[in-house]
Amino acid sequence: MGKIISVALPKGGVGKTTTAVNLAASLAVAEKRVLIMDLDSSGAAGIALGFQDQDRTPGVFNILSYTRSIEQCIRQTELSHLDFVPMNSLSPIDEERLGRMSNNKMLLYHLLNSMKERYDYIFLDCPPYASGLMTVALVASDSVLIPAKSGHLSLEAIDKLFAHIDWIRRFTNRALCTEGILLTMHEPRTKVGAMIDNDLNDKYSGHVFNTVIPKNSTISESSYHGKPVILYNASSKGASAYLSLAQEIMNKNGTP
Amino acid sequence: MGKIISVALPKGGVGKTTTAVNLAASLAVAEKRVLIMDLDSSGAAGIALGFQDQDRTPGVFNILSYTRSIEQCIRQTELSHLDFVPMNSLSPIDEERLGRMSNNKMLLYHLLNSMKERYDYIFLDCPPYASGLMTVALVASDSVLIPAKSGHLSLEAIDKLFAHIDWIRRFTNRALCTEGILLTMHEPRTKVGAMIDNDLNDKYSGHVFNTVIPKNSTISESSYHGKPVILYNASSKGASAYLSLAQEIMNKNGTP
Numbered sequence: 001m002g003k004i005i006s007v008a009l010p011k012g013g014v015g016k017t018t019t020a021v022n023l024a025a026s027l028a029v030a031e032k033r034v035l036i037m038d039l040d041s042s043g044a045a046g047i048a049l050g051f052q053d054q055d056r057t058p059g060v061f062n063i064l065s066y067t068r069s070i071e072q073c074i075r076q077t078e079l080s081h082l083d084f085v086p087m088n089s090l091s092p093i094d095e096e097r098l099g100r101m102s103n104n105k106m107l108l109y110h111l112l113n114s115m116k117e118r119y120d121y122i123f124l125d126c127p128p129y130a131s132g133l134m135t136v137a138l139v140a141s142d143s144v145l146i147p148a149k150s151g152h153l154s155l156e157a158i159d160k161l162f163a164h165i166d167w168i169r170r171f172t173n174r175a176l177c178t179e180g181i182l183l184t185m186h187e188p189r190t191k192v193g194a195m196i197d198n199d200l201n202d203k204y205s206g207h208v209f210n211t212v213i214p215k216n217s218t219i220s221e222s223s224y225h226g227k228p229v230i231l232y233n234a235s236s237k238g239a240s241a242y243l244s245l246a247q248e249i250m251n252k253n254g255t256p
Numbered sequence: 257m258g259k260i261i262s263v264a265l266p267k268g269g270v271g272k273t274t275t276a277v278n279l280a281a282s283l284a285v286a287e288k289r290v291l292i293m294d295l296d297s298s299g300a301a302g303i304a305l306g307f308q309d310q311d312r313t314p315g316v317f318n319i320l321s322y323t324r325s326i327e328q329c330i331r332q333t334e335l336s337h338l339d340f341v342p343m344n345s346l347s348p349i350d351e352e353r354l355g356r357m358s359n360n361k362m363l364l365y366h367l368l369n370s371m372k373e374r375y376d377y378i379f380l381d382c383p384p385y386a387s388g389l390m391t392v393a394l395v396a397s398d399s400v401l402i403p404a405k406s407g408h409l410s411l412e413a414i415d416k417l418f419a420h421i422d423w424i425r426r427f428t429n430r431a432l433c434t435e436g437i438l439l440t441m442h443e444p445r446t447k448v449g450a451m452i453d454n455d456l457n458d459k460y461s462g463h464v465f466n467t468v469i470p471k472n473s474t475i476s477e478s479s480y481h482g483k484p485v486i487l488y489n490a491s492s493k494g495a496s497a498y499l500s501l502a503q504e505i506m507n508k509n510g511t512p
C-alpha cells in the first residue's frame with residue numbers, strides 16, 4: 001500500500017528536485033516500486049532524469065486539464081522499479097492556466113489515491129511557493145519531506161510550511177504528517193552557518209533526519225547528465241548519502 | 257525619471273533577492289534614490305534588510321488588496337537613499353488570496369508608474385515562478401535583470417523567461433527589455449560547471465553583464481545580520497562586486 005510523499009519547501013534552490021529524484025532512485029534500487037511526479041513547471045525533475053523538452057508531453061498539465069489519463073503519461077526510466085510522470089514544457093498562457101486550475105485543491109487527491117496500490121512510494125516534486133500546486137500536492141499526500149539548505153536561513157520557510165500543513169489538516173480533516181527535515185548541500189561551515197543549523201536542529205529536534213546530504217559536485221554533474229547520482233557514480237559521497245536516507249525512510253516505514 | 261527593474265528568474269535560489277537588495281544598496285550609496293519592493297511571500301528581502309515579521313505589516317498585500325496606500329507602506333532603511341516596501345507575512349488563506357489577486361496582470365502597472373518621479377530606480381524582487389505576481393511585476397517594469405547561478409543549469413529557465421517577456425510585449429504593446437543576465441555565486445568550477453557557463457555566454461552573448469558575483473560567505477552572512485553587504489563589510493569581495501554591477505548599470509543608463 002503506497003505512501004504519497006511531497007518533497008516541499010516554499011523557498012528556492014534548497015534541493016527539492018535533487019532529493020525527490022535521488023531518493024526515489026535509491027528506493028527503486030532497493031527494489032521498492034516508486035513513482036515520481038514533477039509538479040514544477042520548470043521541469044527540473046525531467047532534466048535530472050534525462051527527459052528532453054519534447055519527451056515532457058504528454059505530462060501533468062494534460063492530466064490536470066483532463067486531456068490525458070495518468071496511465072497515458074507514466075514513463076519508464078533507466079531503473080526498472082522507477083516510473084516518472086513529467087511536467088509539460090508550458091507556454092506563458094498555459095502557465096497562467098495552470099495557476100488558475102491549481103485553485104482546485106482536490107485536483108490530485110482521488111487520482112493519486114487510485115495509484116497507491118501500484119507503488120510502494122509516490123514522490124511529488126513541488127514548486128518553491130506556498131499555494132497553488134503545492135497545496136494540491138499536500139492535500140493529496142500522506143507526508144511531507146522538507147529539504148533545507150545547510151548553513152542558510154530556512155527557519156521562516158519551514159515555520160510557514162508547518163502552518164500550511166496544519167491548515168490543510170484542519171480543512172481536509174486528514175492526518176498529513178512530516179516525513180522529516182533533510183539538511184542538504186552541507187559543506188564546511190562558517191560560524192554563522194553552524195549557528196543557523198543549530199537553531200534548526202534545536203527548534204525541530206525529532207523531525208531532522210540523521211542523514212545529511214553533503215555538497216558534492218558529483219550530484220550536480222549527474223543531473224547535468226540526466227541520471228540519478230546512483231547510476232552516474234554509485235561510489236560517490238552523494239550516492240551513499242541518498243542510499244542512507246532511503247534506508248532511514250524504509251526503517252521508519254516498517255521495512256528492514 | 258525612474259526606471260522600474262524586475263529581478264526575476266523562474267528558478268529557485270539563484271540570487272534574486274541577494275541581487276535586488278545589494279544592487280539597490282550600492283546604487284543608494286552612489287546617491288541614486290532607490291526603492292525596493294518585495295513581491296515574494298517568503299519575505300527574504302525584508303530579512304536581508306533587517307525587518308522582522310511584525311515590521312512587514314503594512315506591506316505589499318495591503319497595497320494589492322486596497323487596504324493601504326503605497327505611501328503608508330514605504331519604510332526607510334539604514335541607507336538614506338534606499339526605501340523599502342515589505343511583503344506581509346502571510347497566513348495560508350492570505351497566500352491563496354494573493355494567488356487569485358495576481359491573476360489581474362495590471363495590478364501594479366499604474367501604481368508603480370506614479371512612483372517613477374520620486375525614484376531613480378525601483379527594484380521588484382520577484383518570486384521564483386513564471387506566473388501570478390511575476391507577470392504582474394513584468395507588466396509594470398521597464399526592464400528585467402536576470403540572475404543565473406554560475407555552473408548550474410539555468411538555460412531552460414532563461415529561455416522560458418524570454419518567452420514570457422515576448423508574450424508580455426505583445427499583449428501590453430510595451431517595450432519591456434532585458435537589463436542583462438548576471439552570473440552569481442561563481443566559484444572555482446568543475447569541467448561541467450565551466451561548460452554550463454560557456455553555453456550560457458554563447459547563447460546570450462550581448463546580454464551577460466561583465467560583472468560576475470563571486471560565491472562569498474560575507475554575502476550570506478550579511479543577510480543573516482539583516483544588512484546589505486556594503487554596510488556589513490564594505491571591503492569584501494561581495495561588496496565590491498555589487499558596486500561594480502551598480503557602476504555597469506549606471507553607465508548603461510546614462511549616468512557616468
Ligand SMILES: Nc1ncnc2c1ncn2[C@@H]1O[C@H](COP(=O)(O)OP(=O)(O)OP(=O)(O)O)[C@@H](O)[C@H]1O
Pocket residue numbers: 011012013014015016017018019040042044126127128184185186213214215216217219220221223238267268269384408409
Ligand atoms: N548536494 C548537492 N551538492 C551539489 N550541488 C547540489 C546538491 N544538491 C543540489 N545541488 C544543485 O543545486 C541546484 C539546486 O538544487 P535543486 O534544483 O534540487 O533545488 P530545488 O529546491 O528543487 O530548486 P527549485 O526551488 O528551483 O525547485 C541544482 O543545480 C542542483 O544540481
Ligand SMILES: Nc1ncnc2c1ncn2[C@@H]1O[C@H](COP(=O)(O)OP(=O)(O)OP(=O)(O)O)[C@@H](O)[C@H]1O
Pocket residue numbers: 011012013128152153267268269270271272273274275296298300382383384440441442469470471472473475476477479494
Ligand atoms: N554570492 C553569494 N555567495 C554566497 N552565498 C550567496 C550568494 N548569493 C546568494 N547567497 C545565498 O544563497 C541563498 C539563495 O540566495 P537568494 O535568496 O538571493 O536566491 P533567490 O533566487 O532570491 O531565492 P528564491 O528563489 O527562494 O527567491 C541565500 O541563503 C543567500 O544568502
Ligand SMILES: [Mg+2]
Pocket residue numbers: 016017018040044125126
Ligand atoms: Mg525543484
Ligand SMILES: [Mg+2]
Pocket residue numbers: 272273274296300381382
Ligand atoms: Mg528571493
